[in-house]
Amino acid sequence: MATIRDVAKHAGVSVATVSRVINETGYVHEDTRKKVETAIKELHYTPNEVARSLYKRKSRLIGLLLPDITNPFFPELARGVEDEMQENDFRIIFGNSDENMKKEKEYIQTFVQNNVVGVIASTNHPDTDTYRKMNIPVVFLDRTADNRPSVFADGREGGRIAAHEMIARGSRQITVMQGPKHIRPAQDRYQGAVDVLSKEGIPFNVIMTSSFSFTEAGTWAKELFEQHPYTDGVIASNDIVATAVLHEALRLGKKVPEDVQIIGFDDIPLSSLLTPSLTTIRQPAYDMGRAAAQLLMQLIENENIDHKTIQMPVTFTERDTTRKVDQHG
Amino acid sequence: MATIRDVAKHAGVSVATVSRVINETGYVHEDTRKKVETAIKELHYTPNEVARSLYKRKSRLIGLLLPDITNPFFPELARGVEDEMQENDFRIIFGNSDENMKKEKEYIQTFVQNNVVGVIASTNHPDTDTYRKMNIPVVFLDRTADNRPSVFADGREGGRIAAHEMIARGSRQITVMQGPKHIRPAQDRYQGAVDVLSKEGIPFNVIMTSSFSFTEAGTWAKELFEQHPYTDGVIASNDIVATAVLHEALRLGKKVPEDVQIIGFDDIPLSSLLTPSLTTIRQPAYDMGRAAAQLLMQLIENENIDHKTIQMPVTFTERDTTRKVDQHG
Known part of the structure; x- marks a missing residue:
């Protein structure tokens, strides 16, 4: 592959001159510029992004940290981030934290060492020094913390909607599955549901769960x-957990939604293909990814931003694991 | 953040000396080394990976190109790649090609410009100049081409197994869904099924499909x-397509597996949670990702490698959308 030195030699100019042309810094005579551009074309020279980033102190790389790409909610988020970044010529260094602080910290450090110009992170620990001490922009995704830049859905409202719809459709022996303690959005939606059930005086049971894994979901459904x-x-x-509950209910010979109604959370792509198809509280995952990418790029460009915390709406997505409102009399 | 210059000043040595200590190149007196190391600690200096990669000509970045992370087969692959790379201190720049050649080429170019030391790609075009002209190692994942480094599953055998099991379980009016024409593994599994059905003299119909998208899957199931x-x-x-077929069959009042048997391909995590749970031909996606990462690291280290093309076995994963062998008489 041709180097900047080859280009300089071919054009009969200095390396510094080629650099000035490539980086559009400083004056270069028009004739010289043309010579350099011709040499670049003839040698099929591609400027080395690393060298450019050192010189300009700006790369086109951003870091994206997610808990676990194999949880079907996150590929949608990641795809939203990537589509927006790709259209704007940014590239993504990607890592899974497994909600593990040590792994998270290592990823963030190596992101910085690789000169990323910004980070998007779904973290349970936005308040640690890992983020506080960074001197590049960070956007929290699917998470938020004290007015710092973030894009997230209204989980508490989602929990409230789920409880209201469940009550409106006639369930009176409700079980709420509480997501992992250390995952804030899981607690928000749990709290929202509990608020409404308590206020309405509807008794409920709680099943505690400690992960969103496919294999464990089956265990909790049985429990x-x-x-x-x-x-x-x-x-x-x-x-995922709702799918396991549906599977277990049908295995036990229960009719859904006649005997048991089920409401999930997220609206992952497979939910509409289940039988019966899953009623759920939809989070606009793809759009959240896009919004986080847009917000990060604005911060990188130092644009004046009015709304640094973007709360996206959740929506009740009625399918066939709940009864119609007028059915229960 | 401290720079290498700050460290040099603090230690009272030259930048070149600090660089020699960091990169372990050339002789540095023991006392001087200690001074530099102390300065690095006191200033919390983190060597800039970009500068190091320029100096050493080796980064710890690899590029990973997949068709689409929102297809549930790929997060498993990606996770396998990432876990193996993370354990070995490599980081991943990630992109989705959408099986679009222009997008693919752009990603590969920017991977190279960002000094990746190797690439893992699920591409339908391994024979283009994009890959032929690269002077860093490339491993094809879920794809293969003329003995070039690759990790893939035995799709043709998978198709054969599906057809044999379908016949053994009594289906005689079989429909084979042919995956997208331009996706080689989809054609392999289709061809494997057709080979067996033809040889056994079982008539069959074909439904052609042009993508693996969730929304289109429902349309093909109806068709x-x-x-x-x-x-x-x-x-x-x-x-995904099998899930849509199951959904449509149940919607039409058909009993599965009594009236219609269904066999999928991949074994994505949700398949075991469907009701009835999906019988499928399992590809070891996570292990394929790990194997590709291992192979790439061996190539990066210039190790002598006996087996550069790794074909992984597929397995018949019997669940509840097929009848038991002794049931059909």
Whole structure:
């Protein structure tokens, strides 16, 4: 591959001159510029991004940290971030934190060492020094913290909607599945549901869960119907868990939604293809990814930004694991 | 943040000396080394990876190009690659090609411009100059081409197994769903199924599909039962399509597996949570990702490698969308 030295030699100018042409810094005579541009074309020279980033102190790389790309909610987020970044010529260094602080810190450090110009992170620890001491922009995604730049959905409202719709459709023996303690959005949606159920005076049971893993979801679904066999409504912590609950309910010979209603959270792509298809509280994951990318680019460009915390709406997505409102009389 | 100049000043030595200590190149007196190391600690200096990569001509970055992370097969692959790379201190620049050659080429170019030391690509175009002219190692993942480094599953054998199992379980009006024409593994599995059905003299219908998208999958499932209402066995192009076929069959009041048997391909995480749970041909996606990462690191280290093309086995994963062998008499 041709180097900047080859170009300089071919054009009969100094390396510094070629650099000035490439980086558009300083005056270069028009004839000289043309010579350099011709040499670049003839040698198929591609400026080395690393050298440019050192020189300009700006790369076109951003870091993206997610908890776990194999949780079907996150590929949608990642895709939103990537599409927006790709259209704007940014590239993404990507890592999974597994909600593990040590791994998270290592990733963030190496992002910085690789000269990323900004970071998008779904972290449970926005308040640690890892983020506070960074001198490049950070946008929190699917998370938020004291007015710092962030894009997230209204989880508490989602929980409230789930509880209201469950009550409106006639369930009176409701079980709420509480997501992992250390995951803030999971606690928000849990709290929203509990607020409404308490206020309305509807008794409810709680099943605690400690992850969103596919294999464990089945275990909790079993536990739910063993501990609370008369459950007639399940507010699940996300769509994976809801899918496991649906599977277990049908295995036990229960009719859904006649005997048990189920409401999930997220609206992952497979939810509409389940049978019965899953009623859920939709988070606009793809759009959240896009919005986070846009916000980060504005921060990188030092644009004046009015709204640094962007809360996206959640929507009740009615499908077939809940009864129609007029059905329960 | 402290720079290498700050460290040099603090230690009372030259920048070149600090560089020699950091990069372990050339002789540095023990006392001087200690001074530099102390300064590095006191200033919390982190060597800039970009500067190091320029100096050493080696970064710790690799490029990963996948068709689309929102297809649930790929997060497993990506996770396998990332876990292996993370354990070995490599970082990943990631992109989705959408099976679009222009986008793919742009990604590969920017990977190279960012000084990646190797690339893992799921591409339909391994034979283009984009890959032929690269002077860093490339491993093809979920794809292969003339003995070039690659990790892939035995799709043709997968198709053969699906057809054999379908026949053994009594289906005689089989519909095979042919995956997108330009995706080689989809054609391999299709061809494998067709080989066996033809050889066994079992007539079959074909439904052509042009993507693996969730929304289109539903359309093809409808088309299948409209065009071939007497279908009693479906060999689907992957698990997403199989899920849509299951959904449509149940919607039409068909019993699965009594009236229609369904076999998918991939074994994505949700397949075991469907009701009935999906019988499928499993590809070891996560392990394929790990293997590709290992192979790439060996190539980067110039190790002598005996097996540069790694074909992983597929396995018949029997669940509840197929009848038991002894049930059909």
